[in-house]
Amino acid sequence: MGLVLKNGRLLNLETGEREALEILIVGESIAEVAEQIDAADHETIDLNGNLILPGFLDMHVHLRQPGFEAKETIETGTAAAARGGFTTVACMPNTRPVLDSPELIRYVYEKTAQEGSCTVLPYGAITKGELGEELTDIAGLKAAGVIGITDDGVGVQSSSLMREAMRTAAALDLPVVIHSEDEDLAKDGCMNEGVVSKRLGLPGIPGLAESAMIARDILLAEDTGAHLHVCHISDAASVELVRHAKSRGLKVTTEVTPHHLLLTEAIIDQTDASDANMKVNPPIRTEKDRLACLQGLLDGTIDMVATDHAPHTEEEKQRPFQTAPFGFVGLEIAFPLLYTELVQTGHLPLHELVKKFTVNPAQVFKLDRGSLTVGKVADLTVVDLDTERTITGEELKTKGRNTPFMGKTVQGWSVLTINQGRITYQGK
Ligand SMILES: [Zn+2]
Structure with a gap:
């Protein structure tokens, strides 16, 4: 039956x-x-x-379990995914403990089998504890079922360590998924560096903290032959770097979030940074950056939409802007937001938007998903x-x-x- x-x-x-x-x-x-x-x-x-659409894939989700169950669990995060039309999510390893061992990858699969409402594909960490000091057992992580390696939440600051990670990942045919952030440039910034941060007297994160790291990692990917996937691209120069890398035939792919496609730092300006629900990393940037992201999505430079779903408790987000944690939830509202703001307004046809949620992520991560044909x-x-x-x-x-x-x-x-x-x- x-x-x-x-x-x-x-x-x-x-x-x-x-x-x-x-x-x-x-x-x-x-x-x-x-x-x-x-x-x-x-x-x-x-x-x-x-x-009827193919189930959506979101390659950038924080399910928070193990360790941060007050923010989210595999049960609640995947229920949110299902409500948002998602049938596959890839979860980030910056949990506590960090998903840096085969045992913890198996834990995610087991927990999902018991309580999950969608397919969950875990990433494994690049470095132990995401501390940026020592590589994980990348082959062991792959054998346990990771679909890529990443230290998302932080950038890998050491170039030699990243080169070694990429060499190993290339040999294992695993994507290297990067949270591009040069900490020396980003420092303790809490929003985009620019006229708004100056007016508000808040420390800024320059777009350069992202683009400089992407430039380094594109060169390392070329050197090692690794597949580089750039997370949550947000800056005009970054989009240009990826476009150039693709034009040279490098294995470089990227994703963009709904918030970087739809918002600018004006939302922080208008509210005088009184609401940490507008705080995210990478930060919401300028109209120029937003338009560059949109153009990148339209011309194929940006392969897919990803939410960077990052739940926090209300208590955490009620803290002052400078000390509250970064991040937005996104799973349940991503498609309606982009349908309303991009398709209804004529920026792109519906089926092109749907591809960014389905066949494109499936192709990039070599997943047999995104198609509704027999079998x-x-x-x-x-x-x-x-x-x-x-x-x-x-x-x-x-x-x-x-x-x-x-x-x-x-x-x-x-x-x-x-x-x-x-x-x-x-x-x-
Ligand atoms: Zn990130």
């Missing part, structure tokens, strides 16, 4: 056409896609004309493009309430998410 999805429209990601097709799911897989499927022996769900894993989400809804704290499944988009009204919400044939979210 299977499940038939009736009365939906399947978005063709090549042409952008919406096709009236039914889908039969049996077990974990898609068994049939056709104009009409005999549902006599199956359960059915009426999709009310809504749009593939039944990972999908059904989106109601029309109903407007305001982002409020109440309906969020994540423990975090830290988003600068609170109160915003957007459309494009998932109403049904299926992961490996299992319904993981169903809403209005």
